[in-house]
Amino acid sequence: MELEVLELEGDTLRLLVRGAHTPFVNALRRIMIAEVPCMAVEVVSIVENSSVLDDEVLAHRIGLVPLKMDPRIIEEEPDKVVRLELVAEAKGETITVYSGDMKSDSPDVAPLYPNIPIVKLAPGQRIYLIAKARLGTGSEHARWQPVSVAAHKYLPVIxxxxxxxxxxGKCIxxxxxxxxxxxxxxxxxxxxxxxxxxxxxxxxxxLDPPAIDVSWEEGSYVMYVESTGVLPPDFILKQATKVLERKLEEFESKLKEVLAGGEA
Ligand code: SF4
Ligand code: SF4
Known part of the structure; x- marks a missing residue:
């Protein structure tokens, strides 16, 4: 198998893979979407809410705020729970409460973008809530999905x-x-x-037949990964390989068990 990084910049990674099979590339793609963990809010306790938004809607908005995180949490503190507190009150005039107003108790986890509007408060209105974030995967809910795009295509040959x-010039x-x-x-x-x-x-x-032919190179793919920003795209792909490796190890160990049982 041969790999070549075509682009690794910001939240995007494009990788040329040669000598692979579709199920393998597809397994990595699906794992990136559904099984690479990241942090997101799971529980929101609303202590006070006199805004126009119902508690449920407010909690839903908080739950969808992407949280940037230290990637080491995945291996070193998989059970970590981070508390984010949001206190806001409009006194003299209407204010907008933003994601950046959520204060995290950990320097390793915080809202990715500080300027996501959460709610508007009219004078006299106030909210006070406590959110708890943990690691989760996209298979539980999309808010734990670390990629906005994970795709691949065959390597074109023209x-x-x-x-x-x-x-x-018609093809041009x-x-x-x-x-x-x-x-x-x-x-x-x-x-x-x-x-x-x-x-x-x-x-x-x-022309008949056409003077141009478009096909693809068997076993060669261009993988495209776009992170939501919560984790670097190359890290997400590396994590996907680890998840796949763990699954294969588990499969191998279970297989040994059942085969040994059959021999007994
Ligand atoms: S490949 Fe076909 S369509 Fe393209 S310029 Fe040549 S003749 Fe025209
Ligand atoms: S198949 Fe032909 S027309 Fe379509 S994108 Fe490729 S080169 Fe362009």
């Missing part, structure tokens, strides 16, 4: 029969990803990785 291509016009360029003498493929394999360029080619 071949142009330059001896037959008339340089009519129709390509939604602007993959092609035309020089005086040839059609050039610029950025094959951006190709979506839609095959519009093949369909539009007036």
């Amino acid at each position: 071949r142009v029969d330059v001896s037959r291509c008339t340089l009519c 016009e129709i390509c939604p990803k602007k993959i092609f360029d035309r020089t005086d003498s040839a059609l050039k493929v610029r950025n094959v990785l951006a190709c979506t394999l839609c095959k519009d360029c093949v369909d539009v080619c007036p």
